[in-house]
Amino acid sequence: MDKKIVDVARLSGVSTATVSRVLNNSGLVAEKTRTKVLQAIEQLNYYPNAAAKHLRSQRTRAIGVVVQDINISFFSEIIKGIQNAAFAEQYRVIVCDADNSPAKELEYLDLLLNRTVDAMILVSCALPDEVLDELAAKGHRIGLVCRQSRNPLIPSCITNNVEFSAEVVRHLAEMGHRRIAYISGTEGNTDSQDRMEGFIRSLAERGLAFDPLLAENGRFNEAGGYAAMKRLIAKGLPFTAVYAANDEIGLGVYKACREAGLRIPEDIAVVGVDNNRITEYIEPAMSTVSQPKYRLGAELTGLLIRRMEHPSEEDGVTVRVLESELIVRKSSNYQRD
Amino acid sequence: MDKKIVDVARLSGVSTATVSRVLNNSGLVAEKTRTKVLQAIEQLNYYPNAAAKHLRSQRTRAIGVVVQDINISFFSEIIKGIQNAAFAEQYRVIVCDADNSPAKELEYLDLLLNRTVDAMILVSCALPDEVLDELAAKGHRIGLVCRQSRNPLIPSCITNNVEFSAEVVRHLAEMGHRRIAYISGTEGNTDSQDRMEGFIRSLAERGLAFDPLLAENGRFNEAGGYAAMKRLIAKGLPFTAVYAANDEIGLGVYKACREAGLRIPEDIAVVGVDNNRITEYIEPAMSTVSQPKYRLGAELTGLLIRRMEHPSEEDGVTVRVLESELIVRKSSNYQRD
DNA sequence: CTGAAAGCGCTAACAC
DNA sequence: GTGTTAGCGCTTTCAG
Numbered sequence: 001m002d003k004k005i006v007d008v009a010r011l012s013g014v015s016t017a018t019v020s021r022v023l024n025n026s027g028l029v030a031e032k033t034r035t036k037v038l039q040a041i042e043q044l045n046y047y048p049n050a051a052a053k054h055l056r057s058q059r060t061r062a063i064g065v066v067v068q069d070i071n072i073s074f075f076s077e078i079i080k081g082i083q084n085a086a087f088a089e090q091y092r093v094i095v096c097d098a099d100n101s102p103a104k105e106l107e108y109l110d111l112l113l114n115r116t117v118d119a120m121i122l123v124s125c126a127l128p129d130e131v132l133d134e135l136a137a138k139g140h141r142i143g144l145v146c147r148q149s150r151n152p153l154i155p156s157c158i159t160n161n162v163e164f165s166a167e168v169v170r171h172l173a174e175m176g177h178r179r180i181a182y183i184s185g186t187e188g189n190t191d192s193q194d195r196m197e198g199f200i201r202s203l204a205e206r207g208l209a210f211d212p213l214l215a216e217n218g219r220f221n222e223a224g225g226y227a228a229m230k231r232l233i234a235k236g237l238p239f240t241a242v243y244a245a246n247d248e249i250g251l252g253v254y255k256a257c258r259e260a261g262l263r264i265p266e267d268i269a270v271v272g273v274d275n276n277r278i279t280e281y282i283e284p285a286m287s288t289v290s291q292p293k294y295r296l297g298a299e300l301t302g303l304l305i306r307r308m309e310h311p312s313e314e315d316g317v318t319v320r321v322l323e324s325e326l327i328v329r330k331s332s333n334y335q336r337d
Numbered sequence: 338m339d340k341k342i343v344d345v346a347r348l349s350g351v352s353t354a355t356v357s358r359v360l361n362n363s364g365l366v367a368e369k370t371r372t373k374v375l376q377a378i379e380q381l382n383y384y385p386n387a388a389a390k391h392l393r394s395q396r397t398r399a400i401g402v403v404v405q406d407i408n409i410s411f412f413s414e415i416i417k418g419i420q421n422a423a424f425a426e427q428y429r430v431i432v433c434d435a436d437n438s439p440a441k442e443l444e445y446l447d448l449l450l451n452r453t454v455d456a457m458i459l460v461s462c463a464l465p466d467e468v469l470d471e472l473a474a475k476g477h478r479i480g481l482v483c484r485q486s487r488n489p490l491i492p493s494c495i496t497n498n499v500e501f502s503a504e505v506v507r508h509l510a511e512m513g514h515r516r517i518a519y520i521s522g523t524e525g526n527t528d529s530q531d532r533m534e535g536f537i538r539s540l541a542e543r544g545l546a547f548d549p550l551l552a553e554n555g556r557f558n559e560a561g562g563y564a565a566m567k568r569l570i571a572k573g574l575p576f577t578a579v580y581a582a583n584d585e586i587g588l589g590v591y592k593a594c595r596e597a598g599l600r601i602p603e604d605i606a607v608v609g610v611d612n613n614r615i616t617e618y619i620e621p622a623m624s625t626v627s628q629p630k631y632r633l634g635a636e637l638t639g640l641l642i643r644r645m646e647h648p649s650e651e652d653g654v655t656v657r658v659l660e661s662e663l664i665v666r667k668s669s670n671y672q673r674d
Numbered sequence: 675c676t677g678a679a680a681g682c683g684c685t686a687a688c689a690c
Numbered sequence: 691g692t693g694t695t696a697g698c699g700c701t702t703t704c705a706g
Binding site for chain 2: 002047048049050051052054055060070071073076077079080083084092094095096097099110111113114115116251277278281282283
């Protein structure tokens with residue numbers, strides 16, 4: 001059987017309260033007593049029981065992170081940011097891989113409801129606003145990465161989607177492109193929507209009309225990008241560049257181009273988003289937008305923890321927007337006439 | 338304040354014991370009573386408090402997984418296997434990313450000691466056997482993936498490293514290679530050692546001498562592989578193929594070859610291990626060994642849970658070895674004279 | 675089939 | 691500085 005706090009108390013000849021004080025550095029304890037207790041703890045190889053602690057203190061110092069797919073490097077980098085920021089504040093992180101199942105995503109919220117975690121961070125979450133608002137209203141702590149909430153109870157951290165999309169358009173326009181297709185991500189994803197918005201607005205600013213026929217849905221994955229690009233090609237409309245809502249879609253575009261005998265970048269320029277490692281290794285290297293993934297997670301976590309520890313200052317910033325950087329590589333680095 | 342079990346009991350006019358029985362489907366409860374209780378639960382929006390449950394029942398139905406780096410797809414696939422197998426048995430998985438720090442890896446064992454989890458799965462763990470044996474002796478449940486333990490208390494699941502390495506040698510020999518270099522992984526890693534053993538033994542069986550000068554350490558990452566390949570080239574010894582202990586090392590070899598003006602596969606053949614997605618996308622596509630990552634995690638988890646639930650049958654298999662498959666791609670698909 | 679009550683291991687008043 | 695003690699919310703004998 002495991003040792004308990006009374007065992008330590010008995011061995012060191014003090015009360016359980018004193019042992020608890022030593023354990024948590026709370027209250028005053030004479031140096032001599034502290035030493036005695038520490039020795040007993042060592043000698044008995046005592047470990048505090050987490051469940052009892054949690055039950056008594058009504059907090060766990062654990063933060064849950066729900067992620068669509070742990071195997072996508074974009075997400076795992078964000079997790080690292082969350083994790084390190086949390087550790088710095090003595091919080092533990094519980095990573096929950098929803099394995100691309102929205103149902104599982106919901107299931108994990110249970111951890112919040114049953115108090116296994118003190119707060120939950122949802123990365124690129126697709127749940128309707130109402131669900132999140134209701135949770136927040138009930139006093140549950142939620143934070144959002146890659147999705148914005150105008151609910152002041154829900155801090156969020158996103159990237160400057162609109163701005164960097166304008167940057168992409170600027171770049172492509174400079175390379176001589178006039179008709180640019182957009183392949184979007186998952187239906188309803190705010191990142192994808194913002195990118196599209198930035199794209200369209202920026203086209204307009206340059207007097208380039210946005211042709212709705214040149215927009216397709218690519219579901220944020222390679223297969224979706226492939227199918228979308230095939231549909232675009234099939235339409236027979238002229239276009240010379242593709243802005244893909246993420247790199248996976250871009251990879252699908254590569255595949256479709258290869259099959260259709262279209263050369264990148266000579267016939268079609270491609271720009272993705274995320275700076276997935278593959279974009280550097282593939283031939284031709286893919287232009288992309290590098291988002292501060294790690295910081296996305298770290299900053300949100302800082303915000304969230306601050307709010308948990310100082311509920312008084314519930315005002316202040318709730319949405320943090322981080323800058324991203326366009327990386328031009330071979331796939332779009334070709335000047336047209 | 339959250340609702341508690343007494344609130345449900347009061348509202349439904351029964352005792353807390355009965356509510357508990359309904360909640361856990363334990364003991365007999367009249368259908369009518371059950372309905373009443375369920376209604377009350379619904380009405381109050383009651384959620385059982387996990388900490389109280391854990392404290393009382395002395396188990397958490399949670400399994401921890403410690404992984405060097407969550408951002409390495411080889412590991413995240415294993416996690417998925419673990420996760421799904423665990424879910425099927427109503428266990429929850431807590432993913433712990435050690436972020437490449439051995440210290441953090443150790444730190445996470447705390448979750449086991451303080452009973453936050455019922456068991457811990459260590460993926461490709463580098464801790465000394467003594468540490469693991471001691472934990473197991475104290476009654477803690479541990480499982481190993483990608484590392485073997487001869488301790489019957491510690492189930493483990495590995496791949497057939499020796500055998501598939503022989504397969505790699507066979508393939509390279511058939512393509513006409515006589516002098517093959519080996520670049521190993523992290524010092525002390527059993528996977529890497531087994532691969533080297535299979536490599537050497539297989540060379541011997543074919544009457545090909547193993548030249549110790551053609552072995553270098555590549556630390557399982559691209560930078561390590563790059564440096565190792567540079568050292569190999571610098572030696573000026575003849576060799577026509579490289580067997581890299583994993584794909585990352587292989588990528589480093591690619592880079593070194595590019596710089597040295599060596600063509601793959603004409604001058605140097607390369608074979609990696611892991612079937613990292615990049616190997617398919619890089620030019621030339623890299624030959625590699627596909628390991629059953631998902632199953633590696635899933636099978637071990639099954640073993641582990643079975644032992645937790647039926648401690649009586651502590652005998653039976655403790656080590657499971659899974660088959661892998663050599664995938665020949667362009668990087669080694671070139672017949673030499 | 676249901677209820678009463680003990681207690682899981684810990685912390686935090688409160689008293690001294 | 692230190693000890694006593696009342697719970698945190700739940701499950702589980704043991705009675706009935």
